[in-house]
């Protein structure tokens with residue numbers, strides 16, 4: 001298995017895993033396929049028209065009880081945590097998880113089926129470095145149900161977890177460094193456990209058609225019901241660790257830090273993943289160069305105007321200072337008191353309107369789109385702006401760094417970009433934008 005932890009990895013070849021979907025009880029086949037560097041893990045719904053893909057990232061996580069679901073628009077993938085845990089812990093950074101249903105096979109309720117699948121495909125090193133998140137200071141999140149997760153600095157990825165049932169029954173503790181070898185030996189085969197009182201209403205409503213004692217341990221009072229005996233005396237806490245690994249995989253970066261978890265659950269795990277992602281965004285913003293490079297690697301004003309149709313007073317980007325990748329760049333806009341909007345917004349109290357910042361983001365994102373499409377014969381129209389936040393006012397004299405990253409482009413006509421603006425090392429605004437393209 002992976003011998004070069006600094007580098008990204010994908011699966012060596014394609015292989016299948018079939019079984020039952022937990023919620024619908026239907027048969028599902030999951031096909032694990034290799035993917036290029038920086039692709040991340042994406043789920044592909046083979047059963048839907050256009051076979052849409054959904055990225056395994058925290059931004060696309062939907063709130064749902066007792067499991068982790070990701071989705072975009074009306075496309076959903078349920079119960080992704082076990083397959084994600086296996087991929088991530090076994091060292092797979094990039095893969096396509098193709099499925100002919102909205103849910104992976106539940107297997108025996110553990111991640112063993114996925115580890116076996118990854119054993120079949122193998123894991124291959126790729127030529128790009130992994131992205132890490134190094135924990136620098138302590139973070140913690142708490143859930144309403146009494147879960148607590150603390151993240152501490154560490155040079156390895158470690159999880160220490162305690163779990164306790166009602167009346168502190170089944171109190172268990174387990175601590176480990178997350179490596180492929182230890183995951184396979186200590187965690188992968190630990191099964192899902194549920195409390196009878198929690199699942200009874202779901203069974204009555206026929207919401208877990210595929211659920212049975214073959215893929216979950218059911219705890220009823222003092223009794224532990226399952227098809228086979230417990231695989232470890234502390235199987236429950238081990239499964240909790242499995243779920244933490246799967247949920248934190250949505251960060252998309254390798255965490256170097258120690259997670260200390262007390263009665264964790266999917267909601268708290270997701271909260272921690274969000275906190276890490278927010279911190280990462282903040283750090284990326286701080287890494288912005290303070291001096292503005294010119295020449296190679298960016299676009300000067302003339303080149304920007306060759307691409308964008310916008311003109312005074314509506315050109316909201318002066319220059320592109322760098323392209324990090326084909327889908328990620330930083331533009332710059334020097335905001336002066338001569339901007340026409342300051343006359344009216346507001347007299348005696350000039351503040352750059354938030355919508356103009358969104359326009360600036362849209363223009364920088366459009367440059368990426370036009371460069372990718374290699375044509376300017378079409379024009380991008382704004383369809384929506386989500387997750388819009390204005391954090392600080394932008395004033396005359398500010399230099400605004402506009403970061404844009406294309407996160408999705410569905411076919412030729414639709415694209416999505418994640419953007420934020422930075423002034424003086426602080427994020428002043430952010431938004432997720434969606435575009436459609438029409439011929440001019």
Ligand SMILES: [Zn+2]
Pocket residue numbers: 081082192239242243
């Ligand atoms: Zn689980």
